[in-house]
Amino acid sequence: MAGFFGRLKEGLSKTKQSFIGQMERVFTGAAKVDEALYEELEDVLLRSDAGVQASLALVESLRRAVKEKRLSDPADLRTELMALIAAHLGETVPLARTEGLAVYLVVGVNGVGKTTTIGKLAIFLKREGKKVILAAADTFRAAAADQLEIWSKRSGADIVRQAEGADPAAVVFDAIQAAKARKADVLLVDTAGRLHNKVNLMNELSKIRRVIEREAGGPHEVLLVLDATTGQNALQQVRVFREAAAVTGIVLTKLDGTAKGGVVLGIQSEAEAPVKFIGVGEGVDDLQPFNPEEFARALFE
Ligand SMILES: Nc1nc2c(ncn2[C@@H]2O[C@H](COP(=O)(O)OP(=O)(O)OP(=O)(O)O)[C@@H](O)[C@H]2O)c(=O)[nH]1
Ligand SMILES: [Mg+2]
The missing domain is CATH 3.40.50.300 (P-loop containing nucleotide triphosphate hydrolases)
Incomplete structure (x- = not known):
């Protein structure tokens, strides 16, 4: 894969134990949305160095979204989690500018x-x-x-x-x-x-x-x-x-x-x-x- 995105992607998906690989298995492996799925997801986040605070917050937000939107298909949770992660990461913040030096x-x-x-x-x-x-x-x-x-x-x-x-x-x-x-x-x-x-x-x-x-x-x-x-x-x-x-x-x-x-x-x-x-x-x-x-x-x- 060429370009910056490609190199990023390549790094992130390097091994079977990668964040991407594990995430895929959580969502494709689960037949339904249950407690086990949330626990597995939390594990994957923790193992990928997301830290306790962010991992718990993300899983909590996902639970809320599932309830509010009445999601029942694990595949829909995947899409939802991607949006939650993007939101958690905030927006692109450029370097501070100033008039002079x-x-x-x-x-x-x-x-x-x-x-x-x-x-x-x-x-x-x-x-x-x-x-x-x-x-x-x-x-x-x-x-x-x-x-x-x-x-x-x-x-x-x-x-x-x-x-x-x-x-x-x-x-x-x-x-x-x-x-x-x-x-x-x-x-x-x-x-x-x-x-x-x-x-x-x-x-x-x-x-x-x-x-x-x-x-x-x-x-x-x-x-x-x-x-x-x-x-x-x-x-x-x-x-x-x-x-x-x-x-x-x-x-x-x-x-x-x-x-x-x-x-x-x-x-x-x-x-x-x-x-x-x-x-x-x-x-x-x-x-x-x-x-x-x-x-x-x-x-x-
Ligand atoms: N693979 C990879 N290597 C990087 C990246 N950024 C820096 N490096 C490499 O990491 C090594 C250390 O980089 P430096 O820029 O010397 O690190 P530093 O913080 O200035 O180190 P000190 O001056 O010793 O404190 C170098 O071999 C860089 O080429 C990166 O994004 N990816
Ligand atoms: Mg240096």
Whole structure:
């Protein structure tokens, strides 16, 4: 299957144990709508990392809809559930815009795909005609800035970097001045995912935040990047970062590598912030704005 939808679909239906496969068996295997069907459905949702809250809420909504609409055919429940999931996922929420410079801070634990996401976002925003600058505020490893430099070349977005070990907040300060001087529309700030401990990481993020606030009236987005293959761990990361970094949106990567698409449902309930982009691979076009309806369809069709 070609295209973004195809790659999403391919990831989600990878194995027999996939969300899609299990869901199919619940609805085609059941002769009638009974308690066993609801229980099985709840199991499938939980096993696909949708989390307790979202799983219970969805099954409860389905029960209500079945009663109200007097549905009796399991096949009708399938259609109903797809609509409920789309509704649960909300609407596509674009990145926040502003008159002057928009600063998007990208956070998340190590290896989730922050730097790659920034590179793909730079290309996405450039295609929209935006002038983009990258700030290499992950100064923890020299390789981090080198990796961002590659994306700078690939996207044509300028990069602002300093030596390894430099103060990340100072890099961000420099980058904001450069972005203003060059009349850029968007500054994408890459941060370190791994520091000596969580307190360090959170202190560093607040310091960066303060600079952005003072110098640019932002951040206009705080994007938390999560790796879909980490399941319940991703939900835990949401809790930590939600408090420490005031997350405004989620980027969910590596959906090509998990058959447990349910994680999106759990994240949406846990984060109190919408999923804004999803990633389905390492290529330039493998990051797209999150489209809830399309996603729900990919889970069922
Ligand atoms: N399959 C797949 N791989 C991805 C996706 N997004 C990122 N990756 C890969 O995940 C790996 C880690 O990505 P990085 O962008 O370096 O992650 P990071 O969060 O910046 O990592 P640190 O800087 O170490 O904290 C790379 O090999 C990426 O190519 C995706 O949507 N699908
Ligand atoms: Mg990185």
